[in-house]
Amino acid sequence: MERVRIEPGTEARAIARAAEIVRAGGLIAFPTDTYYGLGADPMNEEAVARIFVAKQRAPGKPVLILIADPRDVGRFAVDPPESARRLIGAFWPGPLTLILKAVPAFPSLLHAGTGRIGIRCPGLPLARDxxxxxxxxITATSANVSGRAPIDTAEEVAAQLGDRIDLLLDAGRAPARLMEELEWVIPFVPAEDVFLLGIVPGIEWVIAAAVIVYAAHSLYGGLVPQSQVFGPIFRGRSGAGRVVALTFDDGPxxxxxxxxxxxxxARGARGTFFVIGRHAEACPDIVREIVRRGHEVGNHTQSHSWLMALALFRKTRDEIEICQETILKIAGHRPRFYRQPIGFKNPFLFRQLKRSGLVAIGWQARGFDSHASDSGPVARRVLRKVRPxxxxxxxxxxxxxxxxDRTATIATLSTVLDRLEREGFRFTTVSRLLGESPYQSGTPDGAAQPHPGRRPFAVRPGPPDQPAA
Known part of the structure; x- marks a missing residue:
């Protein structure tokens, strides 16, 4: 891999060298106005195929392209509608991607056979040049191994992709990371229909209205623990019989x-413990003991921030992934199950859970015992809510x-177990309730294996009626 550092006064030479490689069918990494991207000639099918090899990504996902001049959109898209041209006039160059009908000259691999392509005229002059x-x-899909987070530094690109690319344009840290958040400003409008907003006169009012709707959905979706506005949460399993899964948060x-x-x-049962990463670092022996004794460890974020409902993508990603790495380092496993602190969510959560191969676990009955000193009300609350x-x-x-002090919680647990046992309930873990492993298998480089398209509610039959051995 050739590495060209961009210094003041050297931009033209660096760009000329990178463009030479692209025109020859090579593959480069370069900074965009969001993250580092993988650049290839979008008209060269062999060059586009190298992108999928470098990212270790199976074909079937379209690849974004960047264009040099807004006036060139007609070279790469068939008859862009007037609505799209109005958006182009208002927002290009800048971090707005339009999904348009691709010209026939593009290889089908580029647009995954859809006939539609994402086009952006970037705000970063270097990328346009x-x-x-x-x-x-030039293509501009993110320069990272598929399933991992986008990269904003040249060092990370070199570490992940190395000799799979021909040249790295090293500009240090990518100058802006806003697009990752902007993609979610209007999350309820399908990406392929974004350009239709231009049909409405006074687009700024349309966008303002969309933001208001988004804010209302965010409040409900983020602050109501059992809401599924942003994504599915597993709260239980119908038809499982008289069995309940026991989970414990905020430890060890x-x-x-x-x-x-x-x-x-003592009752032949096991539980699922959703641990906070920094607590696990303070008590690693207890985390290992949880696993050794046949219980399960889940991800409860690294720091249990009360502001996770307001967190943007980067904070959300870091809280989840750092906790995954912490648990892997201590216990040798990446958890499959995740619980959000206090049940609060944000619009970026479920995208990150998918990337990390995690399933969101909620609850049917919780005791609000975190700060309780009297076990009586806590136990009554749980027993009133719990169902098979x-x-x-x-x-x-x-x-x-x-x-x-956790005396009230331990007393609550004893009361709840006694009562439910008398009523014929059995106790199990989340994994037994879902009928699958509590931990992920790892790829050779240690990255998590995501679920192969499985929705958390589409659970396979398992043996939840049996108490843990």
């Missing part, structure tokens, strides 16, 4: 986690207070 030097257009706790495991094991096939949520820890 590169597209111009390469012939007017220096003493309470072991006491809870003892209490469960449901999930119970209690706390072996307490978010920011790692060593907070």
């Amino acid at each position: 590169l597209a111009r030097a390469a012939g007017g257009a 706790h220096p003493t309470a986690t072991r006491q809870i495991m003892d209490l469960l094991e 096939g449901g999930i119970i949520a209690l706390h072996d820890g307490c978010d920011m207070e790692m060593d907070r």
Whole structure:
């Protein structure tokens, strides 16, 4: 891999060298106005195929292109509608991608046989100049291994892609990362119909109205734990019989986690513990003990931030992925199950869960025991809500207070187990309720294997009626 560092006064030479490689059918990585992208000649089918090899991505997903000049859109799209041209006039150059009908000259691999292509005229002058030097257009799919987060530094590109590319245009950190968030500003409008907004006179009012609708959906979807506006949450399993899954959040706790495991094991039961990454780092032996004793570990974010409902993509990604890495380092497994702190969600959560191969787990009955001192009301609340096939949520820890007294929770658990046992219930873990492994298999480089398109509610039959051995 050739690496060209862009310094003041060297841009023209660097762009000329990169464009030469692209025109010859090569593959480069370069900074865009969002992240680093993979650049190839979009008209060269062999060059486009190299993108999929470099990203380790199966064909079937379209590849975005960047163009040098808004006036060139007609070279690459068939009869762009007037609505699209109005958006182009208002927002190009800039971080707006339009989905338009592709010209026949493009190889089908580029648009995955859809006949439609994403086109952007970037706001970053370097990216426009590169597209111009390469012939007017260049591909710009994110320069990262498929399934991983987009990359904003040249060092990360070199580490991930290495010799799979011919040249790296090194501009340090990509200058802007806003597009990752802008893609979600109007999440309820299908991407292929974005350009239709231009039909409405006074587009700024349309966008303002969409933002208001988005805000209302965000409040409901983000702050109501069981809402599924942003994505599916597994709360239980109908038809599972008189069985409930026992889950515990905010641990591990220096003493309470072991006491809870003892209490469960005395009844032949096991539980699922959604751990906070920084608590796991403080008590790694307890995390390993959870796994060794046949219980399960889930992801409850790295720091249990109360602001996760307001977090943007990068914060959401880091909270989830850092916790995944923490648990992998300590216990040797990447969890398959995730629970959001306090149940709060944001519009970026489920996209990241898909990337990380995680399933969102909610609850049917929770005790609000995190700060409780009296077990009576907590136990009554759980027993009133619980149903066959449901999930119970209690706390072996307490978010920011790692060593907070958990006497009320342990007393609550004992009461709930006694009552449900008398009523003929059995106790299980989340994985047994879903009938699948609590942990992910790993790729050779350690990345998580995402679910192969499975929705969390489409669970396979499993053995949830049997208590854990």
